[in-house]
Amino acid sequence: MQTLSNPVAQSAAEANPAFDTTIHRRHTRPVKVGSVTIGGGHPVVVQSMINEDTLDIDGSAAAIRRLHEIGCEIVRVTVPSMAHAKAIAEIKQKLSASYQAVPLVADVHHNGMKIALEVAKHVDKVRINPGLYVFEKPSPTRSEYTQSEFEEIGEKIRQTLEPLVITLRDQGKAMRIGVNHGSLAERMLFTYGDTPEGMVESALEFIRICESLDYRNLVISLKASRVPVMLAAYRLMVQRMNESGMDYPLHLGVTEAGDGEYGRIKSTAGIATLLAEGIGDTIRVSLTEAPEKEIPVCYSILQALGLRKTMVEYVACPSCGRTLFNLEEVLHKVRAATQHLTGLDIAVMGCIVNGPGEMADADYGYVGKQPGYISLYRGREEIKRVPEDQGVAELINLIKADDRWVDP
Ligand code: SF4
Numbered sequence: 033m034q035t036l037s038n039p040v041a042q043s044a045a046e047a048n049p050a051f052d053t054t055i056h057r058r059h060t061r062p063v064k065v066g067s068v069t070i071g072g073g074h075p076v077v078v079q080s081m082i083n084e085d086t087l088d089i090d091g092s093a094a095a096i097r098r099l100h101e102i103g104c105e106i107v108r109v110t111v112p113s114m115a116h117a118k119a120i121a122e123i124k125q126k127l128s129a130s131y132q133a134v135p136l137v138a139d140v141h142h143n144g145m146k147i148a149l150e151v152a153k154h155v156d157k158v159r160i161n162p163g164l165y166v167f168e169k170p171s172p173t174r175s176e177y178t179q180s181e182f183e184e185i186g187e188k189i190r191q192t193l194e195p196l197v198i199t200l201r202d203q204g205k206a207m208r209i210g211v212n213h214g215s216l217a218e219r220m221l222f223t224y225g226d227t228p229e230g231m232v233e234s235a236l237e238f239i240r241i242c243e244s245l246d247y248r249n250l251v252i253s254l255k256a257s258r259v260p261v262m263l264a265a266y267r268l269m270v271q272r273m274n275e276s277g278m279d280y281p282l283h284l285g286v287t288e289a290g291d292g293e294y295g296r297i298k299s300t301a302g303i304a305t306l307l308a309e310g311i312g313d314t315i316r317v318s319l320t321e322a323p324e325k326e327i328p329v330c331y332s333i334l335q336a337l338g339l340r341k342t343m344v345e346y347v348a349c350p351s352c353g354r355t356l357f358n359l360e361e362v363l364h365k366v367r368a369a370t371q372h373l374t375g376l377d378i379a380v381m382g383c384i385v386n387g388p389g390e391m392a393d394a395d396y397g398y399v400g401k402q403p404g405y406i407s408l409y410r411g412r413e414e415i416k417r418v419p420e421d422q423g424v425a426e427l428i429n430l431i432k433a434d435d436r437w438v439d440p
Contacts, residue, residue: 060281066135066156071281077314078330080323081108086116093126108137117151157206162234163215170218201247213256228265253283259302281313291320347379355382356400372440
């Protein structure tokens with residue numbers, strides 16, 4: 033849980049919860065994935081997935097390293113066959129020898145029990161999709177599932193899941209039960225419909241099997257390509273888990289979000305909405321772009337919500353008729369000079385009429401004062417007025433004088 037650093041805000045929040053500006057994260061158990069921990073109050077973990085063929089050992093190892101170097105903390109690889117599962121052993125070895133042991137997750141698909149058992153030896157977490165793990169081809173003539181048919185398949189799932197659960201449990205490794213709205217099992221579709229409830233029941237069926245074998249290193253996801261469906265599924269999952277005393281961390285994502293601006297906005301709408309409610313312990317933004325493009329989006333979501341601070345927070349006004357300089361240009365210059373000072377909040381405001389009041393408690397402010405002049409602020413205190421063309425250099429001097437500067 034985050035703590036409020038501002039005592040005024042804290043007492044206001046105590047007097048009226050509607051004033052509370054803190055995100056109270058849902059309590060979850062810690063689940064270790066290699067050197068990274070998901071849940072248990074740890075910072076929200078960023079993950080992504082490479083799109084190389086796993087049989088391409090060198091290409092996959094290089095792609096995993098590239099992602100890890102830019103901040104992807106857990107990397108997923110797909111394992112469609114036994115050969116791919118074995119290739120992961122080599123990828124892992126290569127990474128350890130030439131770089132470091134990056135936490136890896138293997139994605140197992142249709143009827144992937146044997147593959148999962150092999151790959152579980154080499155990775156830190158196995159992701160299974162309940163709709164595909166025991167896959168029965170949908171029958172076009174079927175009109176219902178009787179209770180006994182439903183239970184018979186449930187038993188088959190138990191038998192197929194058991195060996196994987198046992199090996200992961202005994203190795204202290206993790207499993208993601210990753211439900212996808214688009215690939216619900218036919219018997220779930222018949223019983224619960226194409227609904228968030230069907231998604232949640234799918235996950236619960238697998239969770240109960242794991243719990244019966246005393247295995248709880250679980251992370252749950254309920255992704256959908258439609259944001260309202262995804263939101264409803266995660267919220268219902270939280271409700272059901274609360275009712276059952278379960279505290280598994282959640283992996284958030286919007287599937288098939290697409291690319292470009294809309295893909296980013298759609299992912300953010302789903303992921304950030306839940307994070308703001310305290311739901312979610314690890315995130316993946318799925319874009320139809322190079323996976324490296326996903327990482328900055330993840331960090332921007334977390335930074336905007338105050339959940340992680342990985343860059344300078346810039347507060348800037350949109351500019352208006354009162355603006356005394358080219359705000360866009362100045363913001364670019366300020367950013368270019370200071371973007372390596374992670375942890376600072378810097379405001380760039382167009383005028384002194386509203387600027388100082390709206391700097392949102394930034395550490396430093398750069399505010400239009402009068403034509404040709406700007407004022408530099410430390411917090412709410414005006415420090416000095418300088419000619420506009422010296423503004424950025426003087427801002428740097430001020431930060432240096434405060435001993436908060438580091439060289440890029
Ligand atoms: S801070 Fe001043 S310049 Fe910027 S939008 Fe507000 S009134 Fe306009």
